[in-house]
Amino acid sequence: AQSVTQPDIHITVSEGASLELRCNYSYGATPYLFWYVQSPGQGLQLLLKYFSGDTLVQGIKGFEAEFKRSQSSFNLRKPSVHWSDAAEYFCAVGGSGNTGKLIFGQGTTLQVKP
Amino acid sequence: DTAVSQTPKYLVTQMGNDKSIKCEQNLGHDTMYWYKQDSKKFLKIMFSYNNKELIINETVPNRFSPKSPDKAHLNLHINSLELGDSAVYFCASSHDLGRSTDTQYFGPGTRLTVL
Numbered sequence: 489a490q491s492v493t494q495p496d497i498h499i500t501v502s503e504g505a506s507l508e509l510r511c512n513y514s515y516g517a518t519p520y521l522f523w524y525v526q527s528p529g530q531g532l533q534l535l536l537k538y539f540s541g542d543t544l545v546q547g548i549k550g551f552e553a554e555f556k557r558s559q560s561s562f563n564l565r566k567p568s569v570h571w572s573d574a575a576e577y578f579c580a581v582g583g584s585g586n587t588g589k590l591i592f593g594q595g596t597t598l599q600v601k602p
Numbered sequence: 603d604t605a606v607s608q609t610p611k612y613l614v615t616q617m618g619n620d621k622s623i624k625c626e627q628n629l630g631h632d633t634m635y636w637y638k639q640d641s642k643k644f645l646k647i648m649f650s651y652n653n654k655e656l657i658i659n660e661t662v663p664n665r666f667s668p669k670s671p672d673k674a675h676l677n678l679h680i681n682s683l684e685l686g687d688s689a690v691y692f693c694a695s696s697h698d699l700g701r702s703t704d705t706q707y708f709g710p711g712t713r714l715t716v717l
Contacts, residue, residue: 529710530710531692531694531708532645532692532694534705534707537705576643588633588635588650588652588657588658588696589660590647590706591647592645592646594644595643595644
């Protein structure tokens with residue numbers, strides 16, 4: 489069965505520091521992978537997605553993610569974190585059958601210290 | 603311009619009541635979804651509709667009934683509310699079905715509290 493694991497429930501980084509949020513997936517075929525961000529009291533916004541091609545994907549707000557098939561990972565990175573990046577981050581995999589179904593990880597809460 | 607809107611934003615009600623949450627999208631998308639986010643922030647899909655046709659029904663209790671009067675609207679009606687229904691419910695839409703790469707656009711959520 490398809491699944492997504494985000495090993496870090498909560499991460500705190502200092503403003504200006506680099507960030508890496510981990511995501512591991514379980515999926516038999518070529519996965520479609522997404523990172524969404526949820527700001528407090530808001531809905532989810534897509535940061536980036538991968539479905540083919542270059543394994544390093546650029547997204548909005550200075551985020552990037554790298555797909556590594558050998559490690560079943562799709563980690564999200566940002567070279568310099570801003571205080572406004574404090575939010576909940578969700579990794580998701582597109583389900584099989586072309587139903588549009590997304591399977592989400594449990595999320596990582598990012599706290600940014602001044 | 604709000605792309606995906608939900609009403610109400612907050613809903614507090616007693617056990618056993620029946621309530622509805624409305625969702626509208628102005629993106630011209632063909633597919634709409636309902637997700638439930640529990641107290642641990644875990645997000646799980648409940649339903650999806652494509653052009654008013656039910657596509658996904660993820661073993662949700664029969665007390666939950668989605669209704670899609672047109673492809674721009676997907677409402678969620680819940681009968682006989684239970685304490686465990688307390689959650690944040692998100693509506694989302696995407697351009698098309700059958701393309702798992704499509705971006706889903708989420709509404710702001712409806713926080714349902716059952717007392």
